[in-house]
Amino acid sequence: MTIQPDPPWKKLLSRDGKSPDGARLLLRLVRECWQFRGRLLPAVSALLALAGTRLYLTWLVKLWAEGPLVTGDTADMVRLFMLSTAVTGGMVVAVFFSLYMLSSVNQRMLQSLRNKAHYSVIRADMRKIREYRAGDLYSRVFNDIGLLSGFVGNVFQRMLGETCVAVGSIVMMFYLNWRLALTVIIVVPMAALMLAGITGIVRRWAESAQTRLGALSAVFTEQVRGISTIKGYRTEDFEHGRFARINRVYRQRFLRGDIWSAALLSIIWLITGLGLLCLIWYGTRQVMSGEITAGALLAFCLYAGQTVEPVRKLSDVHVGLQRTMAAAGRIFQVLDLYVVKTDGGLSISHPARGALQFEHVRFRYKDDESLFEDLDFRIEPQETVAIVAASGGGKSTLARLLLRFWDANAGRILLDGADLKDLSLSQLRNAICVVEQDPFIFSGLLEDNIRYGSWEASAAEIERAADLACLGPLVESLPRGLHASLEEGGQDLSGGQKQRIALARAIVRDPAVLVLDEATSAIDSDTEREIFQRIAGWLTRRTVLLMAHRLSTVSRFDRIVMIEGGTVAGDGSVSQLVRECPPFRRLFHEQFDPLKAADTD
Numbered sequence: 001m002t003i004q005p006d007p008p009w010k011k012l013l014s015r016d017g018k019s020p021d022g023a024r025l026l027l028r029l030v031r032e033c034w035q036f037r038g039r040l041l042p043a044v045s046a047l048l049a050l051a052g053t054r055l056y057l058t059w060l061v062k063l064w065a066e067g068p069l070v071t072g073d074t075a076d077m078v079r080l081f082m083l084s085t086a087v088t089g090g091m092v093v094a095v096f097f098s099l100y101m102l103s104s105v106n107q108r109m110l111q112s113l114r115n116k117a118h119y120s121v122i123r124a125d126m127r128k129i130r131e132y133r134a135g136d137l138y139s140r141v142f143n144d145i146g147l148l149s150g151f152v153g154n155v156f157q158r159m160l161g162e163t164c165v166a167v168g169s170i171v172m173m174f175y176l177n178w179r180l181a182l183t184v185i186i187v188v189p190m191a192a193l194m195l196a197g198i199t200g201i202v203r204r205w206a207e208s209a210q211t212r213l214g215a216l217s218a219v220f221t222e223q224v225r226g227i228s229t230i231k232g233y234r235t236e237d238f239e240h241g242r243f244a245r246i247n248r249v250y251r252q253r254f255l256r257g258d259i260w261s262a263a264l265l266s267i268i269w270l271i272t273g274l275g276l277l278c279l280i281w282y283g284t285r286q287v288m289s290g291e292i293t294a295g296a297l298l299a300f301c302l303y304a305g306q307t308v309e310p311v312r313k314l315s316d317v318h319v320g321l322q323r324t325m326a327a328a329g330r331i332f333q334v335l336d337l338y339v340v341k342t343d344g345g346l347s348i349s350h351p352a353r354g355a356l357q358f359e360h361v362r363f364r365y366k367d368d369e370s371l372f373e374d375l376d377f378r379i380e381p382q383e384t385v386a387i388v389a390a391s392g393g394g395k396s397t398l399a400r401l402l403l404r405f406w407d408a409n410a411g412r413i414l415l416d417g418a419d420l421k422d423l424s425l426s427q428l429r430n431a432i433c434v435v436e437q438d439p440f441i442f443s444g445l446l447e448d449n450i451r452y453g454s455w456e457a458s459a460a461e462i463e464r465a466a467d468l469a470c471l472g473p474l475v476e477s478l479p480r481g482l483h484a485s486l487e488e489g490g491q492d493l494s495g496g497q498k499q500r501i502a503l504a505r506a507i508v509r510d511p512a513v514l515v516l517d518e519a520t521s522a523i524d525s526d527t528e529r530e531i532f533q534r535i536a537g538w539l540t541r542r543t544v545l546l547m548a549h550r551l552s553t554v555s556r557f558d559r560i561v562m563i564e565g566g567t568v569a570g571d572g573s574v575s576q577l578v579r580e581c582p583p584f585r586r587l588f589h590e591q592f593d594p595l596k597a598a599d600t601d
Helices: 022-034 037-066 074-123 134-176 178-185 187-225 227-232 236-288 294-335 395-402 425-431 446-451 459-468 472-477 495-509 525-534 574-580 582-600
Strands: 356-366 369-379 384-388 410-415 432-435 513-517 543-547 559-564 567-572
Touching: 022 037, 022 074, 022 134, 022 294, 037 074, 037 134, 037 294, 074 134, 074 294, 134 178, 134 187, 134 294, 187 227, 187 236, 187 294, 227 236, 236 294, 356 395, 369 410, 369 567, 384 395, 395 432, 395 513, 395 543, 425 432, 432 495, 446 459, 446 495, 459 472, 459 495, 459 525, 495 525, 559 574, 559 582, 567 574, 567 582, 574 582
Parallel strands: 384 543, 384 559, 432 513, 513 543
Antiparallel strands: 356 369, 356 410, 559 567
């Protein structure tokens, strides 16, 4: 299997080896926003304009205090009033435009991340995707991405906008009185040190809380899927206790982060409050000594407030940003799942002949768990072969290897003489179709479930496939027939009905190679016999691999391959295997006597 290499950011891990560097995560989120720069740049321009108007309004307060309030000049008062009105109008326009444009960028970024996460999950290597529980993936795609909803506003509106106001205010304070400015500016590095010391702790607890929330979602998803088993075994209290325990741990870890957040904000308020008190005391002495005017002190205090208040807001934003970074790390783990390359280079001849060859195939799920050691056999085009093995002997794995959900560790699997690894993956999966023992039925119309993956199929083809799969009784029992709606997962269907729908789906797809992986295990013997009689002509035009546990099923076919110990233990007809293959006799010994009795009758 060809997979994409690790992205560079994965190498930048913290000491625990789990969380990417916060600065790198922030940069990556900014890059996600940058793809909408047509809206982002006007929003940033509006924020800069907003900062400028706020600073200029404060300067107008100084002019007002030193001008009309002292001189009583009516003309000067009107001029300043009109100027202030115009600046206020500009500030209102900048506020509205920046808020709307940033919200637009934020929602587009969330939509993009959800789409990318979904695409990554759908396209991910099967081995990687199975490392995650379904509920945890759900939590990452929805809960964690939802936590990013305030990212654009926090980073650009508050961090960028408030930083511009703070920097501009500091410049104006030094312009007005550098001695007073020094008393205020000392607050900034003190606040920065507190941010650096505590926010890392907040982020770690936030990440831990999000992990538990993912586990909580996984447990709930599992319980919903297994609700019939839970009720049947009367384990409602046990399952509720399991959910409640994880929920309690999530609450505890979330509150641990909140404790540190509250401590940080309290300290920031203490530092900035003391800084402002010192400013007022020292500034009042300078006014009393005649070194500055009362208007200059008023303006200076307003500028100081515009410096201190952003520091307080930024501390709050920084705490929230740590939770965002924790969520972003979990999201990017999903976005960076290994993805199988869809183009192997070689095209499959159309139509494919369907010749299959397993050349000394070796496969292991884990290094110490061997499944196939030297699997070697050939299937001719349009040949039907039954594959039998004990439970866990590798029948389903064989189907997954054919679809390249996994790749063999050694040896080759050939389709029409070409290695599966060299073939286009999309063409390979068009040529090979697997009908599983427990097929998935999607919510929606019955005909859409049969047409699934073969969207161009006509109504006549759907009806023919339903007839071949013996779906007539089900279609007749539904009020709208093929147009009837089915529940999610086929909850309103029996196991046999779901298997027949899956078989009809495969018939519509018309593959060169059909793999029936216990595809009739939930169907009674009479119905199974009728199905095989109906599709006999259809099966002769393609290569068929049938995996089954029932001797009555496999005995319908002239050739049976017995797999044991990861190799072919027997290859021939039922009578040959009974005589020459002990593993085959052991596997079916309990079914031999009923079969003989039927033959005698």
